[in-house]
Amino acid sequence: xxxxxxxxxxxxxxxxxxxxxxxxxxxxxxxxxxxxxxxxxxxxxxxxxxxxxxxxxxxxxxxxxxxxxxxxxxxxxxxxxxxxxxxxxxxxxxxxxxxxxxxxxxxxxxxxxxxxxxxxxxxxxxxxxxxxxxxxxxxxxxxxxxxxxxxxxxxxxxxxxxxxxxxxxxxxxxxxxxxxxxxxxxxxxxxxxxxxxxxxxxxxxxxxxxxxxxxxxxxxxxxxxxxxxxxxxxxxxxxxxxxxxxxxxxxxxxxxxxxxxxxxxxxxxxxxxxxxxxxxxxxxxxxxxxxxxxxxxxxxxxxxxxxxxxxxxxxxxxxxxxxxxxxxxxxxxxxxxxxxxxxxxxxxxxxxxxxxxxxxxxxxxxxxxxxxxxxxxxxxxxxxxxxxxxxxxxxxxxxxxxxxxxxxxxxxxxxxxxxxxxxxxxxxxxxxxxxxxxxxxxxxxxxxxxxxxxxxxxx
Numbered sequence: 163x164x165x166x167x168x169x170x171x172x173x174x175x176x177x178x179x180x181x182x183x184x185x186x187x188x189x190x191x192x193x194x195x196x197x198x199x200x201x202x203x204x205x206x207x208x209x210x211x212x213x214x215x216x217x218x219x220x221x222x223x224x225x226x227x228x229x230x231x232x233x234x235x236x237x238x239x240x241x242x243x244x245x246x247x248x249x250x251x252x253x254x255x256x257x258x259x260x261x262x263x264x265x266x267x268x269x270x271x272x273x274x275x276x277x278x279x280x281x282x283x284x285x286x287x288x289x290x291x292x293x294x295x296x297x298x299x300x301x302x303x304x305x306x307x308x309x310x311x312x313x314x315x316x317x318x319x320x321x322x323x324x325x326x327x328x329x330x331x332x333x334x335x336x337x338x339x340x341x342x343x344x345x346x347x348x349x350x351x352x353x354x355x356x357x358x359x360x361x362x363x364x365x366x367x368x369x370x371x372x373x374x375x376x377x378x379x380x381x382x383x384x385x386x387x388x389x390x391x392x393x394x395x396x397x398x399x400x401x402x403x404x405x406x407x408x409x410x411x412x413x414x415x416x417x418x419x420x421x422x423x424x425x426x427x428x429x430x431x432x433x434x435x436x437x438x439x440x441x442x443x444x445x446x447x448x449x450x451x452x453x454x455x456x457x458x459x460x461x462x463x464x465x466x467x468x469x470x471x472x473x474x475x476x477x478x479x480x481x482x483x484x485x486x487x488x489x490x491x492x493x494x495x496x497x498x499x500x501x502x503x504x505x506x507x508x509x510x511x512x513x514x515x516x517x518x519x520x521x522x523x524x525x526x527x528x529x530x531x532x533x534x535x536x537x538x539x540x541x542x543x544x545x546x547x548x549x550x551x552x553x554x555x556x557x558x559x560x561x562x563x564x565x566x567x568x569x570x571x572x573x574x575x576x577x578x579x580x581x582x583x584x585x586x587x588x589x590x591x592x593x594x595x596x597x598x599x600x601x602x603x604x605x606x607x608x609x610x611x612x613x614x615x616x617x618x619x620x621x
Contacts, residue, residue, distance in 0.1 A: 170195040171358045176399075198351075198359035238425060244282035247433060247443040248275070250470070251405060251418050253426015256337070258376045260425065261369045261400065263343075265383040266407035271416050271434070271441050272382050275407065276339050277305060278440050279380075283337055284315035290335035294321040294345030308440040321355065323348050323364050327371060335377060340368065342382035343397075362397060369400050398422060409436075413529045415450065416441060420470070429533065430470030448475040448586055451528040458556060461548030464588070465540035466561045466579035467532050473575065473582040475559065477527040478537065480544035485521040496526030497537065505564060509542050512568030512614050515549060536573040538564035539592070539617060546618065554621070555590065559583040562594040568614040572596030580608065592620050 170179045173196055177188035185192050240255035249255045252262070266272045273296075280291045293301055298319050305312050316333060320326050323346050330338060340346065346364040347355040354360070365381065372379035381401070398404050402424040409416035418432040433444040444450055452464065452475055461480040466473050478497075485491065494502045502524060506517050524541060526532055539562035547554050561579055563571040573579075576597025583591055584603035591608050598610035611617045 168197055170197050171362075172196075173358055176362075176397075196358045198353060198357070240425075241287070243279050245275075245279065245432075245443050246445070247418065248279065251420045251423075251426075251430045251432040252403060253420075253423055253430070256378045257402070257425050258336070258378055259373050260402040261365075261372050261379040261381065262403045262405065263381045263383050263397070263401045264405050264407060265385050267385055270407045270409055271436060272407055273341055274304070274308070274440050275418075275434070276341065276380060276382065277301065278308065278310060280337070280339055281305060281310040281312060281315055284313070285311060287336045288316070288334065289314075289337045289339070290316045290318060290330060290333055291339045291341070292318045292320055292326060293341050294319070295342060310440075321345050321347055323367050327367065330371065330375075330377070334375065337378045337380065338368075338372065339380045340382065342384060343368075344384050362400075365397050365400055408531070409529055415444070415528060417530060419531075427470050431474070448473075448582065451476045451530065452586065458553040460551050460553045461544050463540050463544040463547065463554050464559045464583075465537050466559060466583055467530075467534060467536055468573070468575050468579065473579045474530070475583060475586055476530050476532070478532075478540055478544050479525045479527060480541070480548040481523040482517065482520045482545065482548045483523075485519055487521075490517075490519065491521045491523070493522070494524040496529070496531050497524055497541065498533075501535075501538070502541065504566070505538055505542055506545070508564055508566060508568060508614065509545065513542070513546070513618055515546060517545065517549065520549065534573070535563040535571075536561045536579075538562065539570060539594075539614075542614065543592075543617065543621065546621070557587070557589040558592070559588040559590070560592045560617075562592070562597070562611075562617075564614060570594045570611050570613060570617060580606065592617055 170182050172186040172189060172194045174191045174194045175186065175189040177186055179195060182195055186194050238257050240257055242255050243249055243252065264272055264276065280289050283289050298317050301317065316335065318329060343361060343365055344356040347360050348363050348367065351359045351363055368379055371377065403420065404422040406419050406421055407416055408419060414436055416434040416436060418434065420428055420430045422428060433447040434441040435444055462477060464475055464477050466475055492499055492503055506522065509515050510517065522545065540560040542564060543554065543560055561573060563573055565571055572594040576593060577599055580591055580593065580599060581603055584606045589605055589607060591606060593608060593610060595610040595612050598608055602608045609620045611620060
């Protein structure tokens with residue numbers, strides 16, 4: 163009997179090695195290599211091609227290549243997931259034959275969102291919901307508690323991919339939901355469910371079926387302690403869209419962010435509210451994130467960030483306090499801590515304000531994670547407000563990128579940001595000169611600045 167071959171795969175980046183080593187040479191992570199057994203091809207497969215000599219390539223020679231200009235540009239057909247915010251993150255709806263991976267922390271609402279979607283879609287389409295973590299009675303009780311329409315939704319409790327594929331071949335669903343991919347396993351793979359080999363091969367088999375049968379495949383994925391999707395990174399290359407549902411159990415709101423999307427914009431954001439009857443989409447996120455207290459407080463300022471295809475107004479709060487430590491703390495929730503340290507250095511160098519003896523705490527209200535640089539100017543002005551204990555006007559809105567030489571750089575979609583702020587009643591804006599409109603919206607005073615010192619004077 164031939165000896166079973168094995169390989170070692172990095173769970174972080176998917177790199178493969180012939181033998182075990184302590185550190186992955188590709189991503190430089192330690193103790194991330196996991197052994198997988200390599201399955202051989204079906205008996206006779208090699209002889210069917212290799213034994214045929216040159217004739218083995220006859221099938222490949224019949225393939226035709228096409229010119230790029232001749233490719234059909236017909237719009238990919240889509241259908242709605244019944245959630246407008248879900249459709250927004252997907253790029254306009256679900257695409258037949260696509261594979262979508264939905265990740266999130268336990269309790270974020272992944273199963274709730276997909277169960278609501280499945281029950282609504284089942285009224286007009288063939289939907290199969292496969293649960294590997296819960297029993298059918300548990301899913302039924304949740305659907306009853308959420309008062310969802312359960313007629314027409316097909317359910318299956320199964321973890322074997324071979325059995326599952328046999329069922330879907332017979333049922334031919336238009337939408338297939340797997341909860342979760344970490345519970346699925348193939349009989350030919352020797353490792354336990356949730357391992358590198360099982361997750362990768364199970365996802366590959368399911369994705370292959372989805373492409374061949376034009377089925378929408380929705381996979382639920384677990385996340386690690388640092389918030390990234392568990393399993394090998396190669397899983398993200400197999401699927402068409404990777405979505406992350408964020409929000410702690412202590413927060414009422416959940417944000418659905420697109421991290422990869424072959425059919426739409428990346429970093430699109432959908433906002434949901436967790437209510438008694440499940441997840442409810444928030445049509446106007448700015449109104450939710452701007453629920454400020456009536457009392458004016460120092461260190462509070464509203465900024466306009468761009469998420470995917472729309473502007474969102476969020477509040478940033480800064481708190482500075484004299485530090486009793488030799489190394490003052492720098493804490494940023496919802497922002498990049500490394501960028502905060504850089505901005506404080508720019509404030510000292512070009513603004514003349516020293517914060518080296520202060521503990522600096524920053525928070526973006528509502529649990530939103532701001533990934534773009536347009537928040538730089540708002541962060542610095544909020545820090546200055548807290549440092550001098552002087553509240554900023556409630557009708558003021560700010561955005562702009564701050565460079566290392568103290569210049570204020572323009573950001574994309576500046577006009578749309580100003581218009582969005584005017585819609586919510588803001589009457590004054592401090593923006594980069596490159597984003598200043600030729601004609602400001604009615605009732606809006608726009609102050610254009612080139613340098614950080616000009617922005618401080620404008621306050």
